[in-house]
Amino acid sequence: MTDDAASAVLDTARLARTAAADLAPLPRSAKDAALLAMADALEARTAEILDANAVDVADGRAEGLSEAMVDRLSLTAARVSDMADGLRQVATLPDPVGEVIRGYTLPNGLEVRQVRVPLGVIGIIYEARPNVTVDAAGLCVKSGNAVLLRGSSSARHSNEALAAILDEAATGAGLPPHTIQLVPGHTRESVKHLMTARGLVDVLIPRGGAGLIETVVRESTVPVIETGVGNCHVYVDAAHPSVEQITEIVLNSKVQRPSVCNAAETLLVHADAAEAVLPVVLLALKEAGVTVHADQRAAEIASVNGVTSIPVTDDDWGSEYLSLDLAVGVVDSLDDAIAHIRRWSTGHTEAILTESQQAAKTFVSHVDSAAVMVNASTRFTDGGQFGFGAEIGISTQKLHARGPMGLPELTSTKFVVTGEGHVRG
Amino acid sequence: MTDDAASAVLDTARLARTAAADLAPLPRSAKDAALLAMADALEARTAEILDANAVDVADGRAEGLSEAMVDRLSLTAARVSDMADGLRQVATLPDPVGEVIRGYTLPNGLEVRQVRVPLGVIGIIYEARPNVTVDAAGLCVKSGNAVLLRGSSSARHSNEALAAILDEAATGAGLPPHTIQLVPGHTRESVKHLMTARGLVDVLIPRGGAGLIETVVRESTVPVIETGVGNCHVYVDAAHPSVEQITEIVLNSKVQRPSVCNAAETLLVHADAAEAVLPVVLLALKEAGVTVHADQRAAEIASVNGVTSIPVTDDDWGSEYLSLDLAVGVVDSLDDAIAHIRRWSTGHTEAILTESQQAAKTFVSHVDSAAVMVNASTRFTDGGQFGFGAEIGISTQKLHARGPMGLPELTSTKFVVTGEGHVRG
Numbered sequence: 001m002t003d004d005a006a007s008a009v010l011d012t013a014r015l016a017r018t019a020a021a022d023l024a025p026l027p028r029s030a031k032d033a034a035l036l037a038m039a040d041a042l043e044a045r046t047a048e049i050l051d052a053n054a055v056d057v058a059d060g061r062a063e064g065l066s067e068a069m070v071d072r073l074s075l076t077a078a079r080v081s082d083m084a085d086g087l088r089q090v091a092t093l094p095d096p097v098g099e100v101i102r103g104y105t106l107p108n109g110l111e112v113r114q115v116r117v118p119l120g121v122i123g124i125i126y127e128a129r130p131n132v133t134v135d136a137a138g139l140c141v142k143s144g145n146a147v148l149l150r151g152s153s154s155a156r157h158s159n160e161a162l163a164a165i166l167d168e169a170a171t172g173a174g175l176p177p178h179t180i181q182l183v184p185g186h187t188r189e190s191v192k193h194l195m196t197a198r199g200l201v202d203v204l205i206p207r208g209g210a211g212l213i214e215t216v217v218r219e220s221t222v223p224v225i226e227t228g229v230g231n232c233h234v235y236v237d238a239a240h241p242s243v244e245q246i247t248e249i250v251l252n253s254k255v256q257r258p259s260v261c262n263a264a265e266t267l268l269v270h271a272d273a274a275e276a277v278l279p280v281v282l283l284a285l286k287e288a289g290v291t292v293h294a295d296q297r298a299a300e301i302a303s304v305n306g307v308t309s310i311p312v313t314d315d316d317w318g319s320e321y322l323s324l325d326l327a328v329g330v331v332d333s334l335d336d337a338i339a340h341i342r343r344w345s346t347g348h349t350e351a352i353l354t355e356s357q358q359a360a361k362t363f364v365s366h367v368d369s370a371a372v373m374v375n376a377s378t379r380f381t382d383g384g385q386f387g388f389g390a391e392i393g394i395s396t397q398k399l400h401a402r403g404p405m406g407l408p409e410l411t412s413t414k415f416v417v418t419g420e421g422h423v424r425g
Numbered sequence: 426m427t428d429d430a431a432s433a434v435l436d437t438a439r440l441a442r443t444a445a446a447d448l449a450p451l452p453r454s455a456k457d458a459a460l461l462a463m464a465d466a467l468e469a470r471t472a473e474i475l476d477a478n479a480v481d482v483a484d485g486r487a488e489g490l491s492e493a494m495v496d497r498l499s500l501t502a503a504r505v506s507d508m509a510d511g512l513r514q515v516a517t518l519p520d521p522v523g524e525v526i527r528g529y530t531l532p533n534g535l536e537v538r539q540v541r542v543p544l545g546v547i548g549i550i551y552e553a554r555p556n557v558t559v560d561a562a563g564l565c566v567k568s569g570n571a572v573l574l575r576g577s578s579s580a581r582h583s584n585e586a587l588a589a590i591l592d593e594a595a596t597g598a599g600l601p602p603h604t605i606q607l608v609p610g611h612t613r614e615s616v617k618h619l620m621t622a623r624g625l626v627d628v629l630i631p632r633g634g635a636g637l638i639e640t641v642v643r644e645s646t647v648p649v650i651e652t653g654v655g656n657c658h659v660y661v662d663a664a665h666p667s668v669e670q671i672t673e674i675v676l677n678s679k680v681q682r683p684s685v686c687n688a689a690e691t692l693l694v695h696a697d698a699a700e701a702v703l704p705v706v707l708l709a710l711k712e713a714g715v716t717v718h719a720d721q722r723a724a725e726i727a728s729v730n731g732v733t734s735i736p737v738t739d740d741d742w743g744s745e746y747l748s749l750d751l752a753v754g755v756v757d758s759l760d761d762a763i764a765h766i767r768r769w770s771t772g773h774t775e776a777i778l779t780e781s782q783q784a785a786k787t788f789v790s791h792v793d794s795a796a797v798m799v800n801a802s803t804r805f806t807d808g809g810q811f812g813f814g815a816e817i818g819i820s821t822q823k824l825h826a827r828g829p830m831g832l833p834e835l836t837s838t839k840f841v842v843t844g845e846g847h848v849r850g
Contacts (some may be wrong), residue, residue: 020790021767021793024568024790024791025790025791026795087748092565105810106810106811106812110801110805112811112812112830117793119823119824120793120823124487159502198642198719199642202823202824203823203824216645217623218623218646221642221643223648223822223823223824224648225824241846242760245846248846248848249846249847249848251848252848252849256848256849258598274702298626301663305450342446360843363450364841365450366446366449366450367543368446368449368545368839370837370839370840371839371840371841371842372839372840372841372842373842373843373844374841374842374843374844375843375844375845375846375847376535376842376843376844376847376848377844377849378844379839379848379849380535380842380844380847380849385531385849386531386537386840387529387531387537398544398545398627398628398648398837399544399627399628399648399650399824399825399837400824401827402837402839402840403539403836403838403839403840404840406433412823412824413827413828414793414794414795414827414828415795415796415797415806415811415827415829416789416796416797416799417796417797417798417799417801417805417806418785418798418799418800418801419798419800419801419802419805421666421670421674421800421801422671422674422800422801422802422805423673423674423676423681423801423804424632424677424681424801424804424805425803
């Protein structure tokens with residue numbers, strides 16, 4: 001049984017490898033034509049997609065999925081159209097493949113060019129939302145990669161319909177067959193086989209909760225790009241901007257969309273700023289429905305304004321709440337704030353709010369995270385906000401890509417060296 | 426015992442992590458001063474280094490190390506001076522840290538800059554030669570990284586002396602203590618603890634034979650950059666250059682330094698070129714001491730010129746000989762050559778010798794290797810030859826770095842985003 005499951009996954013990966021070899025040299029025009037055909041096919045076959053999705057939704061309800069999860073899982077004609085438009089949008093983006101990163105002629109006349117090439121076969125492991133199936137397929141096609149999709153088993157029928165429609169449309173438009181495939185099997189075993197398909201799969205990108213990402217990182221022998229766990233901090237410096245501006249940034253960072261990785265989870269305030277800042281900011285947060293987990297100093301200052309709080313624990317400092325909760329602490333110095341962040345951060349995004357050029361410089365150079373904001377909301381760490389046009393995830397590791405990943409981050413490079421009979425002396 | 430070994434390695438890694446945090450923001454001047462102090466210290470304390478090395482050499486002889494291995498292990502005053510000069514050379518190279526890779530202002534006025542930052546803590550696992558201790562330490566210091574060195578146990582006394590002298594000199598010049606450390610312990614266990622020091626070590630770079638690299642890749646939970654295994658191919662196209670030029674390039678690729686990863690291991694010749702090319706090239710190889718492992722067609726053609734050969738096997742096609750052996754085959758087309766290479770190559774370096782622009786283009790776009798040479802020797806895939814000034818290894822993987830790795834490849838990046846109270850709408 002296990003052997004069958006393993007060989008099914010490996011067979012799929014081998015088909016992807018062959019597809020990748022044929023896909024890599026294709027010009028942009030071929031890939032864009034396929035993306036447009038994929039978009040049209042989604043819209044033309046909406047009924048089929050919605051039928052498959054209805055099965056997943058019914059199964060989910062029967063298994064007692066929460067209404068929030070059912071909503072994430074549910075597709076409508078409008079949502080299918082949005083996915084199709086996403087593919088059309090990717091078609092308008094520049095092709096990263098072929099870009100010359102470096103190019104020069106050596107003293108001996110050898111011409112050296114470092115050129116972007118596709119990674120090859122990309123495996124994406126993700127949870128719930130079926131739209132990831134379409135987004136990931138589109139970005140991989142555009143960057144010349146074959147893709148192995150391993151979605152949540154709760155979305156299996158939706159994903160099967162979507163992947164089949166996309167691959168059929170891509171093939172019809174001239175791309176190699178098996179450019180877009182689902183990983184067969186719905187057990188944890190099939191994920192394991194994907195994670196050990198070294199030599200067949202070039203990179204795995206897990207998208208989802210911390211547990212999923214940790215499992216993939218620990219067990220995969222295929223190289224992994226970690227994404228998206230964000231315990232993000234906002235630090236208010238002694239030389240702080242206006243309390244109004246601080247309130248606006250903290251609220252935006254925490255409240256605008258608390259369930260995403262670039263939402264703030266901890267607020268640190270310099271002791272010299274605490275009495276001016278905390279009562280106003282915490283009251284505003286409270287009014288926005290935020291539960292405050294405060295250290296003793298913050299709690300005392302906030303209570304002046306009638307804001308109650310829960311005592312903060314190490315679990316809080318280490319939490320990515322993804323909810324309307326915020327850990328709040330008072331620190332005695334910029335250095336203490338940096339030390340706190342270095343200890344507890346997941347390396348996603350941290351912000352400093354300061355009028356001091358020196359404090360901003362120190363914070364930026366000492367905080368070891370993918371993105372550091374100066375006087376701006378943590379919510380800006382996002383491929384769309386950064387102007388990338390598309391995003392496959394936000395890398396929180398240091399190798400290959402760090403921060404929002406767009407199309408260039410789905411490529412590798414190759415050195416092309418051209419001589420006229422050159423030999424090494 | 427194992428627990429003690431584990432905690433010794435983890436304690437060392439924690440010290441490195443602290444050093445890395447203090448090292449990252451230091452300016453180029455501080456790092457260059459340290460490199461020069463390290464170079465001076467090596468020369469001033471040559472006697473100490475040679476004494477330690479003599480113990481390793483005596484131990485090696487006692488354990489029956491081959492004379493070639495003893496030579497690789499042996500240091501002399503001249504070799505110590507060369508290592509010192511290597512550090513001085515690294516001091517002259519530009520500092521990659523702080524380089525702005527991308528920078529732009531968004532329509533909303535947010536300033537986005539993507540800046541090079543150190544990776545943090547780099548672990549290097551390597552074999553025999555003690556000069557790697559010095560090279561790796563120098564490159565890591567220059568790129569602002571703390572380094573954990575895990576050399577061969579056969580060079581333990583030499584490495585201990587070198588690392589102690591280097592770290593003492595670096596600290597004396599103002600770098601954080603523990604910037605340069607050896608991994609404690611000489612058993613395989615200590616390597617294992619290094620490979621699983623996730624969160625403390627940012628990347629592992631194994632330098633050595635295929636076995637070492639395979640072990641690290643399979644067992645490490647710390648991200649790894651694979652280096653250096655090269656089963657490199659030279660393909661002679663139907664539209665080939667002069668037989669003299671082919672002979673010169675093939676000889677250079679195979680014979681100039683057969684023990685290194687960018688030496689050629691396989692020669693493929695198009696059937697239309699075989700009769701003109703093979704007798705001359707194989708005779709020249711034979712005269713240079715090369716053992717030819719030929720397929721039937723190549724063997725027959727070569728025998729015309731009195732060149733004898735051994736029948737080639739799949740083991741040969743898959744071998745990185747690192748010796749004066751060459752696998753030779755005749756192929757019916759450029760596509761067959763590409764298919765052969767895709768099957769057997771380790772993705773290091775492949776060369777095409779052709780007069781045809783179309784053949785060169787097809788070869789370059791279809792061969793999936795770190796470096797592709799057109800009418801040049803495979804031996805050019807090298808950081809020094811590419812003008813990088815220094816090289817930590819040659820990556821044969823696709824993530825992060827591919828091909829020769831210089832100082833920029835020892836860095837990550839960070840997004841620095843500066844606003845004036847910006848919040849997301």
